[in-house]
Amino acid sequence: MDEKERLKKQLDFILEVDKVKNIFRQTYLADGNRKENDAEHSWHLALMAVLLKEYSNEEVNLGKVIPMVLTHDLVEIDAGDTYAYDEKGAQTKDARERKAADRIYGLLPEEQGTWLKELWEEFEAYETPEAKFAHVLDNCQPLFLNDASNGKSWEEHQVKKSQIYKRNRKTGEGSEAIWEYMKELIDKHIAMGHVIDDEK
Amino acid sequence: MDEKERLKKQLDFILEVDKVKNIFRQTYLADGNRKENDAEHSWHLALMAVLLKEYSNEEVNLGKVIPMVLTHDLVEIDAGDTYAYDEKGAQTKDARERKAADRIYGLLPEEQGTWLKELWEEFEAYETPEAKFAHVLDNCQPLFLNDASNGKSWEEHQVKKSQIYKRNRKTGEGSEAIWEYMKELIDKHIAMGHVIDDEK
Ligand SMILES: [Ca+2]
Numbered sequence: 162m163d164e165k166e167r168l169k170k171q172l173d174f175i176l177e178v179d180k181v182k183n184i185f186r187q188t189y190l191a192d193g194n195r196k197e198n199d200a201e202h203s204w205h206l207a208l209m210a211v212l213l214k215e216y217s218n219e220e221v222n223l224g225k226v227i228p229m230v231l232t233h234d235l236v237e238i239d240a241g242d243t244y245a246y247d248e249k250g251a252q253t254k255d256a257r258e259r260k261a262a263d264r265i266y267g268l269l270p271e272e273q274g275t276w277l278k279e280l281w282e283e284f285e286a287y288e289t290p291e292a293k294f295a296h297v298l299d300n301c302q303p304l305f306l307n308d309a310s311n312g313k314s315w316e317e318h319q320v321k322k323s324q325i326y327k328r329n330r331k332t333g334e335g336s337e338a339i340w341e342y343m344k345e346l347i348d349k350h351i352a353m354g355h356v357i358d359d360e361k
Numbered sequence: 362m363d364e365k366e367r368l369k370k371q372l373d374f375i376l377e378v379d380k381v382k383n384i385f386r387q388t389y390l391a392d393g394n395r396k397e398n399d400a401e402h403s404w405h406l407a408l409m410a411v412l413l414k415e416y417s418n419e420e421v422n423l424g425k426v427i428p429m430v431l432t433h434d435l436v437e438i439d440a441g442d443t444y445a446y447d448e449k450g451a452q453t454k455d456a457r458e459r460k461a462a463d464r465i466y467g468l469l470p471e472e473q474g475t476w477l478k479e480l481w482e483e484f485e486a487y488e489t490p491e492a493k494f495a496h497v498l499d500n501c502q503p504l505f506l507n508d509a510s511n512g513k514s515w516e517e518h519q520v521k522k523s524q525i526y527k528r529n530r531k532t533g534e535g536s537e538a539i540w541e542y543m544k545e546l547i548d549k550h551i552a553m554g555h556v557i558d559d560e561k
Binding site: 164165168171172174175176178179180182183190191192194197198200201203204205207208209211212213216223224227228231232269273305306309338339342 | 364365368371372374375376378379380382383390391392394397398400401403404405407408409411412413416423424427428431432469473505506509538539542
């Protein structure tokens with residue numbers, strides 16, 4: 162493969178993934194005016210990876226965390242966004258996302274596609290320090306936005322404390338400090354009536 | 362400063378910069394349906410930094426390029442987006458952006474704020490290999506989107522070849538290979554009537 166053919170493949174991928182700018186999530190922007198999309202979310206996570214690395218329980222390599230968070234939602238181009246608290250969607254999520262990964266990462270030159278697909282699998286497997294820290298970011302960023310937007314998305318979906326805790330059952334393994342802070346915010350929004358306390 | 366106070370400062374910054382999701386640029390998304398915002402643009406550049414690093418003329422450190430492209434447009438929160446081909450706006454751009462940088466980076470713990478502000482100054486100074494490569498990305502991404510969206514933004518602004526070449530006068534210093542490819546695309550869109558050839 163000559164250089165130009167290789168560049169063409171990379172640009173095919175780069176333009177294909179432009180589609181995540183149209184995949185909207187359930188979280189509102191900090192100003193509460195509209196929901197955010199996957200590209201905006203992923204930009205925010207990459208910046209947070211740079212700024213909040215010090216809070217990871219274990220040493221992490223940003224050379225892995227950043228590409229991981231930049232691409233962790235690309236499978237949603239084919240598979241759609243499954244809302245964190247949608248149990249029905251969760252059942253078929255895996256198969257849909259694996260098929261999507263094959264197609265989307267398959268657009269790249271082979272070694273780059275394989276590398277990014279393996280980073281996505283590592284993220285999903287949730288075992289390495291980098292995957293755990295990436296999940297901390299993926300879980301705390303919507304919580305910070307929910308806090309800023311006065312719990313708007315939580316109220317809209319009548320989210321329960323048990324649901325947030327279930328989703329975050331491993332967050333403390335990635336960062337104790339951030340998880341402690343998240344729990345304070347959850348308590349605050351329970352007190353404000355934005356999150357339902359179903360554990361009392 | 363204790364850990365929690367430090368985290369609070371970092372989160373103040375992280376929420377403040379959420380505003381770039383509402384700063385819209387002149388470039389359309391690849392599908393041509395709406396213009397893109399600074400967060401989406403910066404996400405795209407960071408991913409391209411990872412994938413296209415091999416085309417940089419000089420060896421670059423992604424540990425600098427990535428934070429640089431993730432944050433290069435933050436000053437627009439206060440200073441607004443100055444369209445690439447807006448000559449009047451360009452005159453006051455510098456002063457407006459410097460003031461914005463002081464305020465925005467000033468939200469962070471001092472050593473992080475100074476580091477990011479210096480990275481932004483390095484980007485603006487356009488001298489180091491990392492700054493040159495970051496500019497390649499910043500200049501080629503809208504061009505690739507313009508190509509994908511059939512020159513929509515170029516036509517809207519009646520963009521001339523000389524304007525594109527002036528903006529890209531140093532792009533070849535960052536990446537010969539990408540600049541060669543960009544020139545082919547410009548020629549293609551001149552032939553299609555989307556870019557005005559004022560150099561004939
Ligand atoms: Ca997701």
